[in-house]
Amino acid sequence: MSRRMYRSALVIGGIVAAAALVGSTAASAAPGRPGEPRYGAGAEGAGDPYFPLAGNGGIDVLHYDLDLDYTPPAAEPAPLEGQLSGVATIELVATQDLDRFNLDLRGLTASSVVVGKKSMSFTQTDNELVITPRPKLKTGQSTTVVVTYGGTTTEPTDIEGALYGWVTTRDGAMVVSEPDGSATWFPVNDHPTDKATYSFEITVPEGLTAVANGVLAGSETAGGKTTWTWDAPDPMAAYLATATVGEFRLEQYTAANGTPIIDAIDVTRTPSQVAALALTGDMLSFFEERYGPYPFVSYGAIVDDDSVGYALETQTRSFFSRNASEGTVAHELAHQWMGDHVSPARWADIWLNEGWATYSSWIWLEHRGQSTAQARFQQVMNRAPGSSTWNTVVADPGPLGIFGTPVYDRGAATLHALRVKIGDTAFFDLATEWVARFGGGTATTADFIALAEEISGQDLADFFDVWVYQPPKPTAW
Structure with a gap:
């Protein structure tokens, strides 16, 4: 990701990771009852010393189905605040005997949680949605968790103070979440070690386009709103997911290597600002010769007129602020192999x-x-x-x-x-x-x-x- 290629180098004055490695609370046999489970709480973090609360222990998420409804801010001078409501249907497997587990959720409020078709009690802190399943979950047990949530979106910032996550714009949102910003827009196990597949239904005011990962399955307009459906069947780290909304034109074609390309270009962008995207097919062939077959079902770009000050290798649909230069287009495409397909085990x-x-x-x-x-x-x-x-x-x-x-x-x-x-x-x-x-x-x-x-x-x-x-x-x- 060329996330900070437009920013001056950060001077780090003795900053060190203060947190020790956090592991999941392991289940063991109950005393005097060999073979019987002893239930415990999944850890509130995945164990990354840099971001102790990112991710969660005790669960392995297989799939996220995100049904989102988003209304961007009104025109100025109204505050730069959007309204997001969502239903996240999450398929997961317990990796230990659980009487409690967490999902990351920040800045939005859960209103209900259903586990295995039964309503469950839950609590919420600044960063954690804490779920108490009953009956408890045994190691290896699969279940479906449905979280209904919503709230006001703004302009969240990361540890450096840079915009990330669900970044509200006047005409929609820029959604770029490295390293732990996905929790600003859906309940998630927000660490690269838990990859999952995704599907998206994103409803926005008619005239706007919602762009996500994978392939476009369709769109439908009714009652002044359009629902955009996307399917991302390749395992993906949460920070690489996007649901960017804006005034985009979609340009679709098939590259010479057979990869479907879907580019979403803000309608204000000039040809010179996106000219390098025409090299995508050549770049795909170039990198395939060196790194192996392109690993995903599609590729493309999002070029927005608003800016977060960096580009990001959102999986299958790299994000660019305002323009897409040739070097940066190559950088983000190469990330699809190096960073997206093979991701960091620790930050x-x-x-x-x-x-x-x-x-x-x-x-x-x-x-x-x-x-x-x-x-x-x-x-x-x-x-x-x-x-x-x-x-x-x-x-x-x-x-x-x-x-x-x-x-x-x-x-x-x-x-x-x-x-x-x-x-x-x-x-x-x-x-x-x-x-x-x-x-x-x-x-x-x-x-x-x-x-x-x-x-x-x-x-x-x-x-x-x-x-x-x-x-x-x-x-x-």
Whole structure:
């Protein structure tokens, strides 16, 4: 994601993750009753030290069916506030014996919760919807949870103060949720380690378009409102889901590799602002040659006239603020393999997303006759030793560092240095095997290092130590 490519690098002054790893409360046999379950509460977080309340323990969500009804704000001078009501039908499996479990929900209020067709008691805090199922759930048990909820939408911000989540606009909403903003618009297990499939029915005032992930299943207008139906059958991390609303024109075609393309372009955008999207088909072929088959049912872009100040690799439908430049289009498309299909197991591993996407834009632009990847690598290496590039542990940048320049540029430089060290054949074999082996799930820096050593047949401990685990500028590797 080029989330902070338009922002100056964040200076991190001794920020460290304060939270210890939070695990699920494991069920065990009741004392004196071997084999019988002992019920407990699912953890209120998925165990990520950077975002302790993101995600939840004790559950594995399989599918979200989101039925949303949204009314954007009135014209100025009315407040920039929309109205969202929703019904989330969530199919999940208990991963421990549960007498209580949580979903993340922030800024909206649940009015009812049904588990297995029975109304259930629940409570709600600032970030957590706490559900008490009766009968209790046993390990491995599947159930359906239906949450009815709603409220006023505004402009939520992330840990850095940047807009994210359901960002209200005058004509609709920009919905971009990395890292933990999905909880601002639906009840969710909001961590990449719990991927699920999605379906969407989004009802908006007639004349507006609602754009989500996957393929467009249809639209229907009645009573001054239009319901847009989208189906996203590929496993997806919650932060990659979108339901962006605005005055868009939809442009649909099939790329040369057979991928259906659906672009949603704000009606105010000029041809020059979206010209690079015409290269999508060529880019798909280019990246397929290096990373393997495109992994999802469709692709496309959303280009909005409002701005959050960054682009995001929303799965199958990358989001762009105001314009889509060639380098950024390549970056977000490459993310579909590197970050979306293979996602970070912890947010500390985000350099694997951003390093690969940045490096992908380097090699694409080289392919197009612009600066070579080696020249761009040298530009990074020419930065002064006191640069922020050389004072960050890339594999553990801290919660306020995950969108900083080092994660992008030093991450890409790491990959180029690795390519030079192990050679082109091993490097691109590594890329395709990385996607093939971990696609559809998550992986860590340790997983990447192990695979790089396996593919190359080299001991790379010292290489990765100086590039991703030590902050100073590498001088030998």
